[in-house]
Amino acid sequence: MQATVKDVAAQAEVSVGTVSRVLRGEPNVAAETIQKVQQAVQTLNYTRLRKPRASHQRQPLRKKNIGLFLLGMDHSLANLPSVASGIHGTESALAEAGGNVMLVDLPHVDRLPEILLRKSLHGLIIKSALQGQLIENADPDLIAAMRALPTVWVLGRPQLADWGDDAGSNDTEVGRLAAEHLISRGHRRIAILAPKPDHVTLGQRSSAFQWHAQQKGAEVVPLFGKASDWQLPLQTVDETDQVEQLFHRFWNLVDRPTAIFVPADSIAAGVYRACAKRKLTVGEDVSLISVNNEQPLLAGLYPELTTIDVNAEQVGRQAVDLLIWRLNHLESPIVSRTLQPTLVEGDSVASLA
Secondary structure (H helix, E strand, C coil), X not given: CCCCHHHHXXXXXXXXXXXXXXXXXXXXXXXXXXXXXXXXXXXHCCCCCCCCCCHHHHCCCCCCEEXXXXXXXXXXXXXXXXXXXXXXXXXXXXXXXXCXXXXXXXXXXXXXXXXXXXXXXXXXXXXXXXXXXXXXXCCHHHHHHHHCCCEEEECCCCCCCCCXXXXXXXXXXXXXXXXXXXXXXXXXXXXXXXXXXXXXXXXXXXXXXXXXXXXXXXXXEXXXXXXXXXXXXXXXXXXXXXXXXXXXXXXCCCCCCXXXXXXXXHHHHHXXXXXXXXXXXXXXXXXXXXXXXXXXXXXXCCCCCEXXXXXXXXXXXXXXXXXXXXXXXXXXCCCEEEECCEEECCCCCCCCC
16 A cells, blocks of 8 residues: 555654655755655655646746856866766756756856846856855955845855855764764774865864764864965865875874864875875774765775765755745745765774774
């Protein structure tokens, strides 16, 4: 017998109304609740009975012009695997929803593009640089024009961006998953190695990890780089020297931690390089856990890295769902949506338990 919405609600221990809200993709549902409903749907093999819908319901953005803006980023930054996945998810979901996508690249944020002058856009999805004084340095007319449109920030909201909704990684859960995994393996003294302390997302992940690890009784040793005066457009940073310097500090500690948390896979690759230089083996001489699950960066690493997948492509799709909701709820308060990250276990964390 086919499962019903009531069965899903009972399995997830939530109300039928909550199940319906999750299935409709409404934004104001807690991430933990979304995960419980999704797990119940999978467990019961639940399939929604769908009535034929009108074309405008199948494509809610039909005849709407949606701007996909890249702000303050060099092309090298936009091509990072996690960023590119988020942008790809956004573009795919916009196309499926029938939107007319207008891609606008503004690396210097110093001008008002023609598309905004024509006032032909119905909404914006923005991926921006998360370091540097983006909002302060942007053309005031550009900021004013963006403020006037329904906006969703995807994969991070820059500092001082006090308008628009946002869809991003659940960095609190990232920190919790990483801390609990290391502690479950017996690690009680753990270092955070972060060369970019002024990066919004990486800073949030590091702070969340430190809080959760300390709540579980672990001692955390922060090893942070220096804040930098980043210039726009923001480029990818060659972190080799920065990571090497931080790892050198780590390795020279008298009471050396048994494990390291890094908030991005690009940093983890630098740790592997620093270990190889010293003839150390990750997963044996030092344990390591990271974030993003950027397979193009990880393919050559051995042993396989334990990392946390933030599901960047699905975050991009979620940004589109949020924009569709916003276009129908223009007066509602600002909403933030996150997706539950998942642990991808490799061999880089030794068991001390």
